Amino acid sequence: MEEINLAALGQAIDTTWGRSSTPRTASYSVKFTLTGSGLMASYQAIVNFASEKEMILMKRSYAEESQSIIAAHIAAVKKAYKEISGSTLKVKEVSSVDSIEIINFNVHNPKRTAYYRRKTSLEVA
Numbered sequence: 001m002e003e004i005n006l007a008a009l010g011q012a013i014d015t016t017w018g019r020s021s022t023p024r025t026a027s028y029s030v031k032f033t034l035t036g037s038g039l040m041a042s043y044q045a046i047v048n049f050a051s052e053k054e055m056i057l058m059k060r061s062y063a064e065e066s067q068s069i070i071a072a073h074i075a076a077v078k079k080a081y082k083e084i085s086g087s088t089l090k091v092k093e094v095s096s097v098d099s100i101e102i103i104n105f106n107v108h109n110p111k112r113t114a115y116y117r118r119k120t121s122l123e124v125a
Contacts, residue, residue, distance in 0.1 A: 004089070004124055005084075005087070006034070008081055008084040008085035009034070009077075009081055009124070010034060011084055012077050012080035012089075013032035013033075013034070013077055015031060015032075027045060028044065028045040028066075028069060029042075029043070029044045029045075030043050030069060030070060032073075032077065037094075037121075037123060038091075038122045038124040039091070039121075039122040040119060040120070040121055040122070041073065041074065041118075041119070041120040041122060042117070042119055042120075043066040043116075043117065043119075043120075044115055045062060045115070045116045046113065046114070046116075047062060047100070047113070047115075047116050048111060048113050048114075049111075049112050049114070050110040050111055050112065051110065055112070058116070059098070059100055062098075063098055066098065066116070067096070070118065070120050077089070078091065089124065090124070090125040091123070092122065092125065093120060093121070093122055093123075094121040094122060094123050095120070095121045096118060096120040096121070097118070098116070098117065098118040098119075099116075099117050100114045100115070100116055100117075101117065102114045103115060
């Protein structure tokens, strides 16, 4: 089994400066952090809804969207890692948790604004 090149992995997930820090979309954000056991992928989006029923539907919709977006970003990290280190990176999802945090609530306005977040823990091999 190959050793993981942590410097190359850190460089592959770095989005703090330069061209890689420029968001490709204003609708969501995906960031990776190195943890003791692997990687943590954090997805965040701002959502709007008018009722509790709509919130439940939005959460289901964003759950599917966030999983596919995180998978696409993982593929991009694997590609960048391969270009930097010359070796392949194997990633396995350990756990994934999502949540909604209401950030704007007004009794006179039915519109609610919230953060949808997903944290995905990944094992790196």
